Amino acid sequence: xxxxxxxxxxxxxxxxxxxxxxxxxxxxxxxxxxxxxxxxxxxxxxxxxxxxxxxxxxxxxxxxxxxxxxxxxxxxxxxxxxxxxxxxxxxxxxxxxxxxxxxxxxxxxxxxxxxxxxxxxxxxxxxxxxxxxxxxxxxxxxxxxxxxxxxxxxxxxxxxxxxxxxxxxxxxxxxxxxxxxxxxxx
Numbered sequence: 001x002x003x004x005x006x007x008x009x010x011x012x013x014x015x016x017x018x019x020x021x022x023x024x025x026x027x028x029x030x031x032x033x034x035x036x037x038x039x040x041x042x043x044x045x046x047x048x049x050x051x052x053x054x055x056x057x058x059x060x061x062x063x064x065x066x067x068x069x070x071x072x073x074x075x076x077x078x079x080x081x082x083x084x085x086x087x088x089x090x091x092x093x094x095x096x097x098x099x100x101x102x103x104x105x106x107x108x109x110x111x112x113x114x115x116x117x118x119x120x121x122x123x124x125x126x127x128x129x130x131x132x133x134x135x136x137x138x139x140x141x142x143x144x145x146x147x148x149x150x151x152x153x154x155x156x157x158x159x160x161x162x163x164x165x166x167x168x169x170x171x172x173x174x175x176x177x178x179x180x181x182x183x184x185x186x
Contacts, residue, residue: 089127097131101161109164120158
């Protein structure tokens with residue numbers, strides 16, 4: 001319960017009384033001698049510091065919980081998201097094909113210091129030469145929309161999807177890549 005210690009001044013503004021207690025000269029004033037709203041300012045500062053520490057600790061706890069939940073979600077997504085490699089090409093949605101292209105590139109990167117690329121020929125091999133030329137490049141471009149993946153347009157016309165696993169933020173990619181039965185793309 002708080003008490004309003006403010007008082008209106010001559011103009012009607014609310015003011016809070018400040019007092020100096022236990023000192024004879026201004027040169028001798030310490031935080032403990034200054035009182036605001038009936039309490040020594042030292043206590044107010046101390047309470048504020050305690051509250052700040054409590055809030056900082058709570059923030060750290062929430063950050064740790066947030067990270068734990070992100071990891072849990074990634075694990076669950078890996079279980080729920082069906083492995084697109086178990087379907088025939090014709091049965092796969094475009095999003096499933098894009099995911100498979102990403103995972104193929106990410107798997108390649110795990111064996112290459114976290115960086116890799118795949119091109120038209122890799123995608124054609126991945127899908128047993130089913131997609132058209134245009135659809136193959138569409139899949140590469142769409143796969144590049146996730147953090148850590150980039151579409152590289154090359155002068156020789158052999159555009160490619162590049163990945164840097166250090167920049168990938170989607171935990172489900174890591175889970176699928178590290179999953180023993182993650183559907184190893186060809």
